[in-house]
Amino acid sequence: MLLSVIDDPHLRGLLDGLHAKSDGQIAEIERFRAGQATHPSTEDEIKTFRSDKLVALDRDKAELCYQLCRATDARHIVEIGTSFGVSTLYLAASVRDNIRAGGGTGMVIGTEYEPAKANAARAHFAQAGLSDLIDLREGDLRETLKRVEGPVDFMLVDIWIAMACPALELVTPHLRPGAIVICDNTARFRADYADYFAFLGSNGFRTMTLPFDGGLELSIRC
Ligand SMILES: C[S@@+](CC[C@H](N)C(=O)[O-])C[C@H]1O[C@@H](n2cnc3c(N)ncnc32)[C@H](O)[C@@H]1O
Secondary structure, three states: OOOOOOOOHHHHHHHHHHHHHHHHOHHHHHHHHHHHHHOOOOHHHHHHHHOOOOOOOOHHHHHHHHHHHHHOOOOEEEEEOOOOOHHHHHHHHHHHHHHHHHOOOOEEEEEEOOHHHHHHHHHHHHHHOOHHHEEEEEOOHHHHOOOOOOOEEEEEEOOOHHHHHHHHHHHHHHEEEEEEEEEEOOOOOOHHHHHHHHHHHHOOEEEEEEOOOOOEEEEEEO
C-alpha cells in the first residue's frame, strides 16, 4: 500500500495534477536556462517565460515540510514564493491537521508578485477547501512582508535566489526560538546563496544541507 503524508484523497488528487504539470515543464525550463549562456534574454523576456511556469517544490521536499510542521505543531507559517500554490497547499494542510488534532488557530502567509499566478493559487486553495488558512500577500515581498504576525514557527524559502536573503532578513525578527527555516536548492546554487549563508551565520542559526535533489537547507533559529 502506497502511503502518503497527505491523508485527504481530494487534496492528493489536486496535488497529483499540479505536480504532473510542474514536472512536465522542467525540460523546457532547463532548455531555457541552458540557452541563457549563449543568448541571454532581457528581464522582460525572462519574466514572460516564467509567467506560466509552476516551478513547484518537489513532492518529497513538500512532504518533508508537511511532516516538520506536524511534528512541531506549527501554527504560524511564512512561505517565500507561492507561485500556483503547490507548497502552500502542503503547509496549509499541516496547519489544518494540527488544528484538528489540538484545537486553536493558525495561518500560512504566502507571497506572490505575479497576478496571474496569485489568481491561480487562490483557485487551488478554494478547490482544496483551505482558503481560510492562507493569507496570500500579492505584490513584492519586500513590501508585503513588512508586517508579519508572529511568532513564526516555520518558514519555507522557495524563490528566485536574489530574494531569499532579503526575505529571511524581514522574517527573522518574527521567528520563534527553535523555528525551522527550509530553503530549496542550496547545494546546486551554493555560490549564489552566499548572502543567505552569511546571514544565517551571523544571526544565530544552526544549519545543515539535506541530501535532496539540489540540496535542501534546514536551518534552526537558535
Ligand atoms: C519557485 S516559485 C515558488 C513555487 C512554490 N513554492 C510551489 O511549490 O509551488 C517562486 C515564485 O516566487 C515569485 N516571486 C519572485 N520574486 C518575488 C518577489 N520579489 N515577491 C513576491 N514573489 C516573488 C515568482 O513569481 C515565483 O512564482
